[in-house]
Amino acid sequence: MSEKHTYGGAYVPEMLWETLQKLDAEFENAKKDTAFKSEFENLLKNYSGRPTPLIFAARATEELGGAKIYLKNEGANHTGAHKITHCLGQALIAKRLGKKMLIADTGAGQHGVATATVAAKLGFSCKIFMGRIDMERQRPNVFLMERLGATVVPVEYGTKTLKDAVNEALKFWMENLDEAYFVIGSVVGPKPYPSMNRYFQSVISREIRAQLQEREGKPPDVVVACVGGGSNAMGSFDDFIHEKSVQLIGVEAGGRGKKLGEHASRVLSGAEGIFQGYKSLFLQTEDGQIAPTHSISAGLDYPGIGPELANLHAEGRVELTYATDDEAVAAVDFFAKLEGVISALESAHALAHVQKIAPKMPKDSIIVATLSGRGDKDLFNFARAFKDESFREFLKDEYGRYE
Ligand SMILES: *Cc1c(COP(=O)(O)O)cnc(C)c1O
16 A cells, blocks of 8 residues: 555654564565465464455345355454464564564454464464453453463553553563564554564455355455454455445444444544554544543453554545444354354444345345354353343352362
């Protein structure tokens, strides 16, 4: 993408600028290096399990009575979501840069688990920074990260949540620039991170194109993906951006209301700002402080949106919309019963939008929705959302069974 766009940049302390320049140069070299490409592709194929299936959702298509619906199942990836892809890519870059340690911040823990997984696979030491409150709320992910050999560092100040973890990870990075590589979990952050992570994730759209060509002999009419920071969406869109006949739709977290604090939709109430090293749309207060956000899905509960996605939206190339918590839960249910697919709550926002638009589209049109992850990780959330009382009893009893 060209440099004239509104959003993006690298608004970082001078100390980090040099590190980012080196990263950018190494990434550019890597892209031209066939050995790098084949190592990345080998890991995607023989570790993560690509290509991921493109599922024809036959019963959902019939039920909704409009466009043919396909689901690009990124949940079939190792660790259950698309995140592993940009973590593997970044770890290979870190190796080229001679780094020995991967560091990351994490809120819900999904990015932390993906980073710890890749660190173990490729032989890095790993430190994950996490707010104390998030560690308590996300105990299962802390457990997984520790089993994968990572050190989870509790952050005890501020709100003890994600933004404090980001600050602490940045501080550690600046003190250990020679040794540590900072793994960013979406198409966000200072450049070159947004375009680098898009590059890694673009495999999703290339596979969609090839798989659909084989099955239908044509590209999709619509591609829909959920948007937290935007990595699964940018990956799903990338290969179609210059093909204007393909409509690209990102679905944000509409949460439980339209007031600031009740959702995580930048298209609802975002404003231009600079945060965590990049300029984009952020949910913020009138004073420019980052506002609290809410979503039933941890992965969409983030105040900012990837700068390239914000640019594509500003140019009118990508449409952004939202689905509410309740719509997402209903979409999980719908696709579970009709397709045997239990979607992650994040991805269910995209599925909810499919339920809205498919019936209005002609029967020979095609929607591809990206299923960014599978729902295993949301077991506790689902049990709560579906008000499953006996599951609640199970959790209580499980404590007693511990011995
Ligand atoms: C993290 C996550 C997301 C949100 O991240 P993006 O960068 O917007 O893709 C979406 N779905 C799942 C399953 C996730 O784990």
